[in-house]
Amino acid sequence: MLRNALLYLSNQPTVFKFVRNNGLAKKFARRFVAGETAEEALDAVRALNEQGITASLDLLGESVTNEAEARQAGRDYIRLLDLIRERNLDANVSVKLTAMGLDISEELCISVMHGVLDRARQHHTFVRLDMESSAYTEKTLQLFEQRLYPAYPENVGIVLQSYLYRTAADVERSIQLKCRVRLCKGAYKEPPAVAYPEKADVDANYVRCMQELVRHGNYPGLATHDERIIREVKKFVAEQKIPADRYEFQMLYGVRRDLQEQLVKEGYRMRVYVPFGTQWYPYLMRRLAERPANVWFIAGNILKETFGRRR
Numbered sequence: 516m517l518r519n520a521l522l523y524l525s526n527q528p529t530v531f532k533f534v535r536n537n538g539l540a541k542k543f544a545r546r547f548v549a550g551e552t553a554e555e556a557l558d559a560v561r562a563l564n565e566q567g568i569t570a571s572l573d574l575l576g577e578s579v580t581n582e583a584e585a586r587q588a589g590r591d592y593i594r595l596l597d598l599i600r601e602r603n604l605d606a607n608v609s610v611k612l613t614a615m616g617l618d619i620s621e622e623l624c625i626s627v628m629h630g631v632l633d634r635a636r637q638h639h640t641f642v643r644l645d646m647e648s649s650a651y652t653e654k655t656l657q658l659f660e661q662r663l664y665p666a667y668p669e670n671v672g673i674v675l676q677s678y679l680y681r682t683a684a685d686v687e688r689s690i691q692l693k694c695r696v697r698l699c700k701g702a703y704k705e706p707p708a709v710a711y712p713e714k715a716d717v718d719a720n721y722v723r724c725m726q727e728l729v730r731h732g733n734y735p736g737l738a739t740h741d742e743r744i745i746r747e748v749k750k751f752v753a754e755q756k757i758p759a760d761r762y763e764f765q766m767l768y769g770v771r772r773d774l775q776e777q778l779v780k781e782g783y784r785m786r787v788y789v790p791f792g793t794q795w796y797p798y799l800m801r802r803l804a805e806r807p808a809n810v811w812f813i814a815g816n817i818l819k820e821t822f823g824r825r826r
């Protein structure tokens with residue numbers, strides 16, 4: 516029930532307006548969001564790089580409502596790619612097509628993405644298209660396959676979500692295309708018509724898709740904090756004698772930092788997804804919905820810090 520309430524709240528802009536300037540809410544967000552500015556996010560990336568962890572920066576924006584906002588978002592990403600390069604950081608970027616104007620027009624979105632991908636190619640780096648709710652899956656994959664990937668095969672990749680029934684077929688298509696895929700479980704509230712309602716089925720589908728991608732795919736990103744699944748990956752790559760540079764693990768900023776460090780120590784590649792920006796609210800609410808216990812976890816930390824300072 517709490518999960519559904521948090522997912523519902525993630526779609527309420529009026530609630531965000533209310534909490535945006537609230538210091539306590541910002542402290543809450545800080546555990547999962549690297550800050551509101553590019554400077555803060557780049558500092559977080561430097562700290563990760565020092566621990567042997569690469570990053571993918573996400574400028575939180577979600578849906579834009581007019582062309583000027585979409586073009587501005589594109590320019591912000593281009594500047595971000597330049598800053599990563601100037602600072603010599605080991606990071607790529609993740610973008611949402613709705614932040615690049617997809618809801619306004621496909622042509623606008625493609626035009627903004629060409630700008631971002633031209634710069635990514637110039638810097639020999641990579642742009643991941645995050646996957647949003649199932650209302651966007653087909654459109655995102657079509658634009659990727661028909662418009663973006665043919666023009667920038669080295670610089671752009673997709674995300675597939677194991678909670679969707681269609682994903683096994685999309686994994687096979689990605690293998691034929693030889694494109695790069697991030698595999699995750701999926702973070703949106705989806706109806707049983709398109710997604711497995713049972714967690715056990717989502718997890719089993721993740722393992723099947725992971726095995727296909729690790730064996731036949733092009734450098735898959737295995738995005739999960741699920742220790743059981745991570746054990747399955749380790750077992751599978753050992754059995755198949757797949758070297759550690761053929762795939763990478765990916766986790767979210769602030770989530771299971773112990774596991775991130777441990778995997779790096781064991782010699783696996785790890786990339787952390789680092790979100791930042793002023794529009795942190797829907798992102799934060801999705802993270803809390805994944806693990807409602809986080810609400811109490813973060814509240815406890817804030818209380819400890821506040822109590823500690825007063826002493």
Ligand SMILES: Cc1cc2nc3c(=O)[nH]c(=O)nc-3n(C[C@H](O)[C@H](O)[C@H](O)COP(=O)(O)OP(=O)(O)OC[C@H]3O[C@@H](n4cnc5c(N)ncnc54)[C@H](O)[C@@H]3O)c2cc1C
Nearest residue numbers: 645646699700701702738739740741765766767788802805
């Ligand atoms: C790098 C990365 C990129 C992603 N990109 C997308 C995307 O483009 N589209 C999309 O729909 N989803 C995306 N996700 C989110 C993903 O779909 C899941 O919602 C999220 O990763 C939780 O699933 P899990 O695999 O960790 O497994 P779960 O079964 O949800 O969790 C397993 C365990 O991980 C820990 N855990 C999981 N989430 C949290 C949390 N928020 N806080 C603390 N502990 C937690 C808990 O210990 C939990 O028991 C991404 C996730 C990652 C890691």
